[in-house]
Amino acid sequence: MKKNMIPGSFQLMKKINTGLVLDTIRLYAPISRVEISKMLNLTPATVTNITAELLKRNIIIESDFGKSTGGRKPVLLKINPDSYYVIAVHIGSTKLRVSVMNMESEIICSLTEKLYPNMEFEKVKDIMIDFINQLIKEYLPEKNKILGIGVAAHGLVDFNNGTITFAPNFGWKNINLREILEREFDVPAFVDRDVRAMAMAESWYGEGREVEDFICIKVGYGIGAAFIKDKQQLRGASDGLGEFGHMKVEINGTKCICGNYGCLENYASERAIVRYAMENGYRDELDIEKIHEEVNKGNQKIIDAVKKAGFYLGLGISNLINIFNPRLIVIGGDLIDINDLFFDELLLSAKNYSLQELFQNVNIKRTQTGKDAITKGAALLVLDNLFDSIQKEVIS
Known part of the structure; x- marks a missing residue:
């Protein structure tokens, strides 16, 4: 050696x-x-x-x-695109998406359901299992062609045990999802955090293809980060590395869904924009599509809210730059996918609060895989295991 x-x-x-x-x-x-x-x-x-x-x-x-x-x-x-298929599940903060993907990483079909804060796991589980059964019945009659099920989930996840340790938006704790899915469908199942799935998709198909190390940030209803080193996920002592959204940015700040105060995602996420807009006097319902629409209309209340959230995310990113000195930071998620103003503002803030010698050597880019990044990453959890078994048999 x-x-x-x-x-x-x-x-x-x-x-x-x-x-x-x-x-x-x-x-x-x-x-x-x-x-x-x-x-x-x-x-x-x-x-x-x-x-x-x-x-x-x-x-x-x-x-x-x-x-x-x-x-x-x-x-x-x-x-051979139809040799095998993968079932990809994304349990996000606000929606459930179940998809079938072929070996060319094409999404064949998907079913989506809106999720709500504090929704019971049993209800989400029943919807997820029903969706998977529907898709198998309609598109995958040959059960032996299913390689497995990959799940990308919101919150803290223990990858090795396939357990959702804590999903703050729903209040779930210690859900052994891998065991549930393998018992129900008799195929291998793999569970990881949504932002790590996004990072894997970018590593295979996007901005991370040509680099060994990068940081991936997901921003939407919540915020998370994943760290890729030598093409592999860094996970931390208890698989909790990357809780970027719970970096403290305001000592006496508002209470977060995690139970603490002053967390970054309370100031830089979609729900932060909603709060800022209400403080600015906006009274209509606001979601990600409406935010984009109002910005395009020139609604100053929403524009100011988006810019403030972008400022805070850039502030958080400046800390990552100053601590880790990365060459590449890739950012994705609902807010990034549809809103140029938010992205431009975070770039400006990151530049202003980073050490300039370090900022000059980092590229901050949007994800190439866009809105399908997490779904593709969930499928890659299964394919990555396939390569684990193949590499044992292949002699270089």
């Missing part, structure tokens, strides 16, 4: 390479093994062994022959 090589890093590299090969085929198919090798700077033997295992599992198929450069025409590869 090489000096300074961390334990398990060979296995990790095989897993990453398998994901890269599959994603390259997905993006550039039909493509030859030689082209994959050159694009990813992998040895021909590594690519051959990985693609052999993917072919064996029917995840990819051989397509037409490519152009010859003097010898035998190369065999081209492409994804």
